[in-house]
Every structure is written in C-alpha cells, then in structure tokens.
Amino acid sequence: MTYIDYYKILGINKKATENDIKKAYRKMARKYHPDLNPDDKEAERKFKEINEANEVLSNPENRKKYDKYGKDWKHAEEFEKAQQQQHHRGRRQRGPGQYSEEDFSDFFSSMFGGGSARSQRRNVQFRGQDYNAELQLELEDVYRTHKRTLTVNGKNIRLTIPAGVKNGQVIKIKGHGGEGINDGPRGDLNIKFSISNHSKFKRDKDNLYTTIDLDLYKALLGGEVVIDTFDGKVKLKVKPETKNLTKVKLKGKGFPVYKKEGQFGDLYITYQIKTPTNLSDKEKELIKELAKLR
Template sequence: MPFIDYYKILGIDKKASEAEIKKAYRKMARIYHPDLNPNDKEAEKKFKEINEANEVLSNPKNRKKYDQYGENWQYADQYSKQNQQQQHYRKQYGNQAGFESGSHDFSDFFESMFGGGFSGSQFRGKPQFKGQDYNAELQLDIKDVYQTHKRTLTINNKNIRLTIPAGVEDGQVIKISGHGGPGSQGGPNGDLYLSFSISNTTQFKRDNSNLFTTVDLDLYTAVLGGETTIPTFDGKVKVKVAPGTQNGTQIRLSGKGFPVYKKEGHFGDLLISYNVILPKNLSKKEIELFTELSKLAKHEH
C-alpha cells in the first residue's frame, strides 16, 4: 500500500496546530463530500483520505507516532516493545538466540512481526492488532438533540445507524465500539469517536440541562402584578407576576429546561430574567396620571 502523506492531504505544515488541522479538515471535507460530488469516484477516494488524515493528525498521540514512524505508525507500540525484547535477549544471550548485531530497521521489525526473523519461541505466530480508531464530527442544531432520535452516518463508505441521546452537549465525544478500522491478523476492529458540534440560534442560552432567557415585561404588569406569557423550548406557558416586580428579577420554571443526558424523562430548569419596559410616547392623559402618581409618592414620603 503506497504511503500517504497526511499533512499533504490536508494542505498543512507539519508544525500545524490542532486548530489549524481542524480548520483544514473542515474546509477539505466540504469540498469533497460525497453529497456534493455524487458518482465521483475520485472525490470519494479523496474524501476517504481526508478523513483518514484527520483521524490520525487530530489525535495528539497518534500524530506523534505518525511523525516518528510514518506509514507504520499503528505498530509503534509493538515496535518499541519488540525492540526492548531484542535488547534484553542480546544482553542475556548475545547472538545465541538468532539476533544479528547492529541496528534493525522497520522492515526487519515487520518481518519478525509476521512470522520471519527470530528463532525463539516467543516470536512464533502472528500477533493480532486492533484496527485504527476513527474520529468523526457530527454537526447538529440544538433542536435536534432535544429529543432522542436515530441517524445514519456514513463513515468510510459504511452506513452506521446510531441512536443520538437527548441532551448531548456541544463538544461532547462518545465512543462507538467496533466501528473503527478493521483489525489485522484477526484482531478486533478499532472504535469510532464521534464528537458533536451543536449550533444554537434560539433565544435560549444553555448551561448543561438548564436554559436561560430574558423576557420583556410591561411596566403596568410589573407594578400591579398579573399574568404574562413565557416562551419555553417546547411551547408557551402563562405565569403569574407578583406586584412590584423589579427589573432584572429572575424566576425559575422547574422541569422546563433541557433534557438531562441519558436520563429519560428528566429535565433541567428554565430561568427567566424580566426586562421591565418603560412606556414611550405617552398621551396627555397618561402624563397627567403619572404626574399625579409622582405627587402622591412624594406626599407619602
């Protein structure tokens, strides 16, 4: 299999930061996404390479291995362990165990890993390696995660049917076992790490399972009390307003917030801050009444 330069695939420098890698991946993925290039085999191949490059370079540990071992980065841990074993047996047995003096390059290592090379029984057979872990990002709207729902993702040309739990948060990462790359020599598949990018264009600010919003309240209801209609995430409700409600007063509606992650039927609270609106363009009669109220207030004090 020819070597693929992941940095070149994403069009970035080897010193690129994590943010630059993420930005480059998103840019390239948009260009070559299968939905935008139907029946284009070259674009499909390029999109697969872009995802593969991102899966490696966006993971600091895997990126370090890739920078050191190149195309053989997945076997870095085994190579390091094998090298330690070689050094141990050299010290203990010299060349009696079938070791050559001097250094061993990657090709020697892989020859020994897959059946050739060493005569010692501890090196017989073919070790099993877990497949490569994949990383993917799913972009959703906050309304999408208000209820549990199912969604089909296409990862490396494979459709994966997932249940997205209500209450998933922006930036949250979940592990989906066995949906990564295939293992080698009969080893298990890798895992899929799915991160969520959740946009929010609603009037509600989210903090875990609680929601926050500001609601305008007319002066007369604030002073005299009464009722007002409050918007919630799933509809409107009427609430009572206490007489003398001040600007900035906050009330809490229990259970009217966002779903609690993986706790079916549990919701956070909705916290509402009142913004008392002063009347404008008063009529002559209103001015007279406010003037009278002002005189009464001064007289009482």
C-alpha cells in the same frame, strides 16, 4: 500498503499547527462533501482521503507516529515493542551488539502474512486503532434523543444521540474503530460533542436560564405572558407589582437529564421591565396624575 502523504492531501506542510490542520480540513471537507457533489465518485474518494488525513494529523499522538513510521504508523507500538523484545533476546543469545535480520523479519511477517513456520507460530493478535471524531450540534439538537449519520474515514455510521448530551462530552462506540491485526478485535470510535448555543437560553448543567421583556403596565397590574420553551409555549401568570429582575422558576421545563428518561432540570425566567417610550400627550397627563397620587 502504499504511502499516503496526508499533509499533501490537506494542502499543508509538516510545520502546520493544530489550528492550521483544523482550518485546512474544514475547507477541504466543504469542497468535496458528498451533499455538494452528488454522484461524483472522484469527490467521494477525495472526501474519504481528507477524513483519513484529518483523523491522523488532528491527533497529536497519531501525527507523531505517522511522522516517524510513515505508512506503518498504525503499528508503531507493535514495532517498538518487537524491537525491544528482539533486542533483549539478541543480547541473551548472541551477546551485546549482535543481531540477526531474521529476528525482525519474523515479526513483520507475523503481522502482515507469510514468513517462516517459526514466524507463523508467533502470530500475535493486536487490537485495532481507536478513531476519534467530533460532532458539531446545536443545543436544540440534543434536547431530544435522535438518530444521525456520521461519516468517519469515509464510512457512514448511524448513531443514536441521547438527549441531554453535554458540550465536550465523549461517547465511546465499541467496535467501530480500525480493524485489528491478525484477526484481533476492532478498535473503538470516540465521539466528542461540540455543542453550539444560538438559542435565547443559557444552559447550566440541566437547568436553563432566560430573560424576557415585561411591559410596565403588566408589571404593575399583573396579567399573563406566553413563554417559549424547547417543549413548546407555556402561559405564565404575572403577579401585580412585579419588580424588575424578578426571577421565577418553571419546574421540569429545563434540559433533559442525560440517560435518565423523563427527568428534566428547571427553567429560570428573569423579568426585565421595559419602560414605555414615545408617550402621547394623554399618556403623559395620566402619568403626571399618577405621580401626584404617589
């Protein structure tokens, strides 16, 4: 395996912070994204390298292994375990301080192919590395179950995203991580959801909250208002003499409950009464008459 300088790929140095890595990755990913560079094989290759570099350097544990073992960082745990085993075996067979290069070469041969019959007998399967990815979505994106394609290490993976996923939630996709060693099982793909909310609703677990303006006359006399929800428009009756900051609940009009089809939270609406401005002379006279009656 050829050594790949992940720091150089992202245009940063080894002292870069996690924030530096994140900024560099986003900048490079935008530049070489396939959607912006259609039919550009070189851009596609660079995009794969950028994703691979970010996969390693954005994970503190992976970065530590990479800094220590270079191109062999994926096998760091196996290397260290093998060294410990060979250390104890060497002490029993040769005494303290006596080691054979063959002890270590057998292990490396068993992992990467070739080697003596002795090493072939000791071939050990190792599970592949887990991959970690972050998927950025809008709140309205996770109101309904839908499919989406995610690019991880240059490979496109088609995912079904369940309705009701929460911000920061991690979903594990088994068998979509790194390849195993010596025909060992593949690792898993862990997807962390980063959900932004630019809607007029505030989400709290499965409930939604919003504030709507209500004109003074409708608050006093009653009437109807039309409310926007993620599931369409709803007509709502306003009671006469509704007070400012009155709260009403629309049952089942909140957010879907994760992995419980057909179950929803509630939508809470707060009325904010708007005082009329730019009154005409006639309106002022009528209000004065009303004030006298009160």
